[in-house]
Amino acid sequence: MGHQSDQFDEEMNTERAKASESVGISVQELVTSYYKDVYRFAYRLSGNQTDAEDLTQQTFLIACRKLHQVNDLSKVRSWMFTIVRNAFLKSTKHNETELSAFEDAVVAVSEPEELNLNFDEEALELALAEMPETYRTPILLYYFEEIGYKEIAEALEVPIGTVMSRLSRGKKFLRSQLSPEEKPTTDNNSAK
Amino acid sequence: MNCQTFRQRLDCLTAKQRAVDVEVASHLDGCSDCRQFLAATDRFDQRVSSVLKTVPMAEDFLDRLLTVVEEDSSAEPLPIAKRIRHSRAFTIVNQLIVTGLAIAVIFAASSLWSPDPVESQFDYAVAKSELTQKFFHITDNNWSDLAAFDYTGFQIGRLDSAVQKWSFSEPVGLDLGNDATHDVVAFQFSYEKSQRLKWSGTLLVLPTEKFNGSPQETLPGSSSGMQILEWQSADGSLTYLCFVEEGSADELAGAMFGNIS
Numbered sequence: 408m409g410h411q412s413d414q415f416d417e418e419m420n421t422e423r424a425k426a427s428e429s430v431g432i433s434v435q436e437l438v439t440s441y442y443k444d445v446y447r448f449a450y451r452l453s454g455n456q457t458d459a460e461d462l463t464q465q466t467f468l469i470a471c472r473k474l475h476q477v478n479d480l481s482k483v484r485s486w487m488f489t490i491v492r493n494a495f496l497k498s499t500k501h502n503e504t505e506l507s508a509f510e511d512a513v514v515a516v517s518e519p520e521e522l523n524l525n526f527d528e529e530a531l532e533l534a535l536a537e538m539p540e541t542y543r544t545p546i547l548l549y550y551f552e553e554i555g556y557k558e559i560a561e562a563l564e565v566p567i568g569t570v571m572s573r574l575s576r577g578k579k580f581l582r583s584q585l586s587p588e589e590k591p592t593t594d595n596n597s598a599k
Numbered sequence: 600m601n602c603q604t605f606r607q608r609l610d611c612l613t614a615k616q617r618a619v620d621v622e623v624a625s626h627l628d629g630c631s632d633c634r635q636f637l638a639a640t641d642r643f644d645q646r647v648s649s650v651l652k653t654v655p656m657a658e659d660f661l662d663r664l665l666t667v668v669e670e671d672s673s674a675e676p677l678p679i680a681k682r683i684r685h686s687r688a689f690t691i692v693n694q695l696i697v698t699g700l701a702i703a704v705i706f707a708a709s710s711l712w713s714p715d716p717v718e719s720q721f722d723y724a725v726a727k728s729e730l731t732q733k734f735f736h737i738t739d740n741n742w743s744d745l746a747a748f749d750y751t752g753f754q755i756g757r758l759d760s761a762v763q764k765w766s767f768s769e770p771v772g773l774d775l776g777n778d779a780t781h782d783v784v785a786f787q788f789s790y791e792k793s794q795r796l797k798w799s800g801t802l803l804v805l806p807t808e809k810f811n812g813s814p815q816e817t818l819p820g821s822s823s824g825m826q827i828l829e830w831q832s833a834d835g836s837l838t839y840l841c842f843v844e845e846g847s848a849d850e851l852a853g854a855m856f857g858n859i860s
Contacts, residue, residue, distance in 0.1 A: 434672050438665055443656075450654040460660060467668050514746055522643045531650050549613075550648045556611040568770065572747035575607040582643060 519586035534584035603743030723813040748772035798846035
């Protein structure tokens with residue numbers, strides 16, 4: 408039995424060693440390089456500091472165990488975002504009614520004549536909070552990662568057309584919410 | 600590409616992608632309204648981006664995070680005997696639960712399952728009539744009010760090779776039923792011959808399985824005097840309904856397929 412246990416420990420250590428060797432980055436380097444990006448994304452998804460810390464911690468624990476699956480260092484950042492998103496989805500319940508109410512609201516808004524650039528963080532947070540997760544995540548990836556629809560579709564594993572329509576509608580919604588013209592609401596109360 | 604479609608496309612591209620996109624450059628060259636739109640949305644996007652990146656973070660967060668991650672990576676694995684015991688106990692309980700759940704699900708499904716999901720079916724003739732009213736002579740303004748196509752409901756896959764010769768706008772989607780998914784996808788199309796615009800109009804693509812009584816022919820047929828073509832894709836999965844605005848529908852069908860039924 409002792410021999411088997413030693414063998415098991417050895418395998419685990421080999422796996423961990425492989426994890427940090429495969430992309431040439433140690434666990435500490437992974438954390439220090441990406442914790443700000445991961446935390447920011449987690450904060451914007453969850454909307455508060457406590458949940459953002461929990462999500463970030465979960466993300467790094469998962470990432471460190473699976474680091475050996477990543478072969479390309481340039482993809483580590485978007486891979487981390489995918490883990491954050493999955494962890495967030497597991498921690499929340501989804502409401503499809505909210506989605507259709509939001510889509511109805513977006514169809515009803517028109518582009519503001521002039522865009523307001525003086526909105527504050529609170530207003531932006533409120534606008535993002537009104538979006539269902541399926542819209543909020545592509546929008547956040549667009550602004551955080553500065554990647555286009557094709558890369559977002561790959562990261563989220565959803566069809567390109569879906570990402571395109573969500574980006575387009577989501578950004579239109581943000582513009583209308585943050586500019587001082589008509590401000591639609593998704594009427595979450597009635598949806599519930 | 601009309602301005603509405605173009606702006607939807609702009610929203611999906613990053614600044615770097617826009618800078619090297621030939622279609623974007625070409626449209627912007629000839630459209631001052633869209634140039635203004637792009638300049639304004641660029642400034643707006645930069646503002647959103649900068650606000651989003653500023654978030655409150657506890658000063659000791661990095662230290663706490665490193666401690667947790669390092670503890671986890673140096674944690675001793677469970678002795679193998681314990682792992683096996685845990686694993687076996689879990690497996691037996693798990694199997695009992697899964698079996699019970701499976702029986703319950705099968706029982707529930709057998710009492711609820713209906714072989715013909717009537718709600719998801721539409722009558723093709725009724726749908727065609729509604730779609731004809733909406734899309735026959737559609738204007739740019741009406742088109743711009745339509746929602747971008749959401750691929751969640753059905754995948755259009757590859758259009759038949761004959762149709763791929765056409766140039767298409769970005770797709771828009773229509774929901775004919777009570778659910779949130781789109782049941783029809785529509786494109787504005789144009790088809791050039793000898794570098795001259797010969798035909799243009801609207802092409803609707805419908806998933807055949809959702810529509811009762813859709814045309815069975817795989818070659819486009821036109822109603823006499825009407826600028827409408829309708830046919831089924833070669834594999835039968837899609838039904839095409841085409842409203843020809845510019846050029847003759849019969850000639851378009853002939854040019855695409857050599858002859859027309």
